[in-house]
Structures are given as C-alpha cells and as structure tokens.
Amino acid sequence: MKGADRVAxxxxxYSTTGRRTGLTSWQLAIQAAKAAxxxxxxxxxxIDGVALLWGVAGPAPGGLDMVDPMDFGYQLGCxxxxxxxxxxxxxxxxxxxxxxxIGSGFAHTVLTLRIINQRLSSAEEIAQGVAAGxxxxxxxxxxxxxxxxxxxxQSIAAMPAxxxxxxxxxxxxxxxxxxxxxxxxxxxxxxxxxxxxxxIDDYLASRYISTPVRLLDxxxxxxxxxxxxxxxxxxxxxxxxxxxxxxxxxxSSVKYMTFENLDxxxxxxxxxxxxxxxxxxxxxxxxxxxxxxxxxxxxIVFQWLEAxxxxxxxxxxxxxxxGHTRLGGSLPVNTDGGACNVGRRHGANFCIESIQQLRGxxxxxxxxxxxxxxxxxxxxxxxxxxxxxxx
Amino acid sequence: MATALGPTAQDSPPQPxxxxxxxxxxxxxxxxxxxxxxxxxxxxxxxYPRPLCxxxxxxxxxxxRVSGRGRLYAYTWATQAFxxxxxxxxxxxxxxxxxxxxxxxxxxxxxIDTPRxxxxxxxxxxxxxxxxxxxxxxxxxxPVPEKGSAS
Numbered sequence: 290m291k292g293a294d295r296v297a298x299x300x301x302x303y304s305t306t307g308r309r310t311g312l313t314s315w316q317l318a319i320q321a322a323k324a325a326x327x328x329x330x331x332x333x334x335x336i337d338g339v340a341l342l343w344g345v346a347g348p349a350p351g352g353l354d355m356v357d358p359m360d361f362g363y364q365l366g367c368x369x370x371x372x373x374x375x376x377x378x379x380x381x382x383x384x385x386x387x388x389x390x391i392g393s394g395f396a397h398t399v400l401t402l403r404i405i406n407q408r409l410s411s412a413e414e415i416a417q418g419v420a421a422g423x424x425x426x427x428x429x430x431x432x433x434x435x436x437x438x439x440x441x442x443q444s445i446a447a448m449p450a451x452x453x454x455x456x457x458x459x460x461x462x463x464x465x466x467x468x469x470x471x472x473x474x475x476x477x478x479x480x481x482x483x484x485x486x487x488x489i490d491d492y493l494a495s496r497y498i499s500t501p502v503r504l505l506d507x508x509x510x511x512x513x514x515x516x517x518x519x520x521x522x523x524x525x526x527x528x529x530x531x532x533x534x535x536x537x538x539x540x541s542s543v544k545y546m547t548f549e550n551l552d553x554x555x556x557x558x559x560x561x562x563x564x565x566x567x568x569x570x571x572x573x574x575x576x577x578x579x580x581x582x583x584x585x586x587x588x589i590v591f592q593w594l595e596a597x598x599x600x601x602x603x604x605x606x607x608x609x610x611x612g613h614t615r616l617g618g619s620l621p622v623n624t625d626g627g628a629c630n631v632g633r634r635h636g637a638n639f640c641i642e643s644i645q646q647l648r649g650x651x652x653x654x655x656x657x658x659x660x661x662x663x664x665x666x667x668x669x670x671x672x673x674x675x676x677x678x679x680x
Numbered sequence: 681m682a683t684a685l686g687p688t689a690q691d692s693p694p695q696p697x698x699x700x701x702x703x704x705x706x707x708x709x710x711x712x713x714x715x716x717x718x719x720x721x722x723x724x725x726x727x728y729p730r731p732l733c734x735x736x737x738x739x740x741x742x743x744x745r746v747s748g749r750g751r752l753y754a755y756t757w758a759t760q761a762f763x764x765x766x767x768x769x770x771x772x773x774x775x776x777x778x779x780x781x782x783x784x785x786x787x788x789x790x791x792i793d794t795p796r797x798x799x800x801x802x803x804x805x806x807x808x809x810x811x812x813x814x815x816x817x818x819x820x821x822x823p824v825p826e827k828g829s830a831s
Contacts (some may be wrong), residue, residue, distance in 0.1 A: 439763045
C-alpha cells in the first residue's frame with residue numbers, strides 16, 4: 290500500500306477438509322493454525338495479533354462451538370495480544386484487517402483464520418432443514434423471504450446471472466466454460482476434492498437450482514479452516530519461507546446487507562473495490578500473472594474479471610470462452626480449481642493459492658515465473674481484493 | 681396442514697413481521713394498496729424503509745401510495761425449494777421490479793400466472809394482491825400488455 294509500511298504473508302495452512310469430518314470448529318482452527326505456524330517457522334509466541342472469522346455458511350444446527358479471537362489467541366499460547374478482530378465478509382475481512390493492523394503498527398505479526406464448520410452437509414440433513422423452515426421473516430427479510438427469495442443462490446447468483454445474460458448477451462455455455470476450465474485446474478491439484486474432467490455437456494446436464502444457475506455453479510460446502518500469517522517486511526526477511534508481499538488491498542461496502550436491492554446487480558461492490566485496489570499501486574491489470582477470483586457462484590468470477598479490468602464491462606463471457614483464463618492462457622484464473630472443487634474456504638484458498646503461486650511451489654499447476662497475483666473475495670454489498678507480489 | 685399449534689411452514693411462506701418503520705407497508709398491502717416510504721421534504725422514495733432520506737437526510741418520511749406499475753429488473757425461476765411452502769409450487773418466479781415512480785426504486789416480488797418463456801427482463805408489470813396463505817396478502821406482479829403488442 291502506498292504510504293504504509295510493507296506487509297508480507299509468511300505462513301499458510303489448512304485443516305483437514307471435507308464433509309462429516311467429525312471435527313469441531315476449534316479442532317479445525319488449531320489444525321490450520323499449527324500448519325501455518327509450522328510453514329512460517331514460527332511459534333505462537335511470535336504472534337501478537339489474531340483476526341478470524343468463524344461461522345457456518347448455510348443451514349446451521351445449534352451447538353456448534355464458536356471460535357473467538359481473544360479466546361483462541363489465549364488458548365494457542367500467543368501471550369497478550371496487541372490486536373484482535375472478528376471481521377467479515379468471508380476471508381477478505383481478516384486478511385485486510387491484519388494488513389491494516391501491521392501497516393499501522395498496532396501489531397507486528399497477525400494470525401488470520403477463516404473457520405467454517407458445516408456439520409449439515411448431506412442432502413438428507415439439508416432436506417430436514419427445509420422441512421423445518423422459518424415461519425417468520427423479520428427485518429429486511431420481510432421484503433424478500435415471503436416471496437420465496439430465501440437462498441443466496443437465488444439472490445447472490447441467479448438474478449445477477451440472468452441480468453448479466455440479458456444486458457450483455459452472456460450465455461450458459463460461457464458460464465460452463467468457466468466451470469470446465471477450473472475443473473481442469475483442479476485435476477492438477479492433489480488437494481482438490483473434485484478432479485475428474487468435466488465437459489461442457491456435463492455442465493449443461495447439471496440440474497438448475499435457480500435459473501440460470503446450476504448445481505455445478507455452486508461452491509462445495511465443507512468443514513475447513515484456513516490460516517495465513519502476515520508480518521512486517523523486516524520480520525518477513527528472517528523467516529523460513531520466501532515472503533510474499535501485499536502490494537495493495539481494498540475493502541468495500543456499497544450498501545446495507547442486501548443482494549436483491551443492490552443499486553446495480555451486475556456492477557456491485559467489486560467495481561468499487563477494484564478501483565480502490567488499483568489506486569494504491571503502480572501496477573496495472575496487464576502486470577498480473579494469475580487471478581484467484583471468488584467462485585461461491587460462477588457469476589461472481591465474471592463480475593470480478595470485469596471489475597478488475599481484465600476485460601471490458603460485459604465481456605467476461607467471451608473472455609473466458611476464448612481460453613484466456615486457462616493455465617497457459619493470458620490470465621490463468623482459479624489455478625487451484627476454485628472453491629467449487631477444493632471446497633468452500635470463503636476466499637482463503639484464493640489467498641493461499643496466490644501465495645503458493647508466488648513462492649513457485651504450485652507444482653503441476655504452477656504459472657511460470659509468477660510475480661504478481663490478485664485474489665478477490667465476496668460480492669454484492671461488500672467485498673475486497675488483494676494484490677500480492679513475489680518481490 | 682394447520683395444527684392446534686397454528687400454521688406450519690408448509691401452509692405459508694415466511695410471514696412478514698412488521699416493525700415500527702414497516703407497519704404502514706403491510707397495512708396497505710392488506711387493503712390492496714402498494715405504499716412506499718417517501719421523504720416528505722424532498723419527495724425521494726426509500727425502500728427498504730429506513731429512518732432517514734439518503735438524498736436530503738431528512739427524517740420526515742411517510743408511506744405514500746404508488747401506482748403499482750413497473751418493469752422487471754431481474755428475475756429467476758426457482759427450481760429447488762429452500763422452504764417447505766415452495767416444495768409443491770416449483771418452479772416459481774422471483775422478481776425484482778423497478779417501480780415507475782423513481783429510477784432505481786425496486787421491490788422484490790414474484791411474477792405470477794405467466795409462462796416461463798413469456799417472462800423477460802424489462803417487461804411492463806402491474807401489481808395485484810393475492811392471498812397466498814390464510815390472512816397473508818402479498819404484492820405480486822403480472823405483465824401488462826405493451827402498447828402495440830398483439831395481445
């Protein structure tokens with residue numbers, strides 16, 4: 290960030306990831322934190338800040354153990370914290386807050402986590418949740434839920450996707466081209482859950498959840514925790530890993546918490562977040578070697594491609610269809626396979642994949658000589674992005 | 681099926697729970713009228729209801745009747761139910777309708793009694809107030825014939 294002290298990411302880690310892991314949120318968080326500390330060559334005593342976001346996404350039963358940053362930092366043995374925060378949305382919240390805390394001198398080394406414990410993972414369990422159904426709609430929900438707008442698939446994904454098609458001529462085959470492309474990347478990632486190749490016919494045979502959004506447009510809910518450790522430029526140079534630097538970051542809010550009532554469904558907060566991201570750097574979209582763009586639903590990737598300036602407004606469909614986002618293309622996108630294939634990490638996988646690409650340790654999916662990566666997270670009323678560099 | 685404990689989730693979509701700022705909206709719906717909160721100083725409509733006008737920062741707002749005419753801004757056909765009321769009502773059309781009164785003034789609703797192929801972004805719509813469950817009327821929309829159209 291121009292005008293701020295430089296911050297680097299020096300450690301990354303994942304917990305066991307999957308459905309029905311049987312692990313509590315605390316167990317997931319400890320696994321990921323230990324992995325990131327080990328990766329960084331650090332002990333808990335090196336950490337003086339904790340930023341995490343805990344929470345299920347989707348139907349939640351009672352009794353899940355919540356992870357609080359104060360409690361977690363204490364139990365982990367970090368000692369007195371100089372800074373802590375629970376921040377959203379998704380993983381961009383903890384990430385940007387950590388960078389801000391280090392850049393401003395509140396903390397020198399911050400452990401960030403995104404912890405998701407689904408528990409309700411099977412179709413049967415979700416059906417039980419549907420059968421119970423809420424009978425009341427309070428707050429702003431009274432203006433949406435009575436009409437059956439009750440799932441994020443409908444409001445975050447389906448209506449914006451339909452409008453993108455109607456405004457710009459985007460096609461379902463173009464949505465499918467993205468899904469097929471990132472599955473191809475997942476095939477090269479040993480950590481991915483889904484690795485079998487897909488064809489466009491497989492995509493078009495996938496059932497609609499809410500038109501034009503199909504099952505294969507949705508990320509895959511799993512239990513997982515993801516951890517990244519950030520520290521100051523000076524400390525990063527003495528670490529175990531080659532540091533990856535935060536060149537720029539942004540954190541946008543454009544309205545209250547709504548998806549149905551956004552001022553513009555196809556140009557929501559990512560457009561603001563991207564403008565701010567580029568303001569804080571001399572780098573340009575053409576300098577980016579790979580982009581890791583949040584794929585909670587396919588249309589979000591399309592919006593980020595346009596927002597970040599990798600293609601013109603409304604041109605993301607043809608851009609993807611032309612093969613630019615494939616490994617080997619002009620802008621490889623979601624080189625780990627995306628959350629549709631590695632499981633829902635709410636943006637953290639895109640940060641970690643950026644770091645691994647810039648370290649040069651992405652194996653079969655490595656983008657040659659990757660020096661600049663961007664990752665982006667969330668959509669609609671709130672979102673953010675981070676630009677990272679290898680030097 | 682209603683039980684001795686009252687309606688179950690199968691009998692009704694999630695039922696609106698009006699607050700002090702939104703009671704006017706549902707009272708009007710029950711009478712078969714669409715009212716939207718409007719700034720009494722500068723005339724700006726505000727939806728969802730909020731305690732101040734984002735254009736002039738006045739806190740003097742009141743519900744006012746609107747025409748109930750608008751155009752389809754965005755829509756989707758829900759083909760999977762995430763609430764028991766909708767299980768036997770698939771597919772249904774969730775719609776965001778931009779009201780004629782003001783650019784960007786939109787409400788979430790449904791397009792009803794319209795074949796799938798006839799629903800198009802930008803189409804002209806008009807409100808009505810069917811009773812979707814015992815005691816619950818909702819503002820839903822159906823197409824109005826365009827000038828010069830064959831129908």
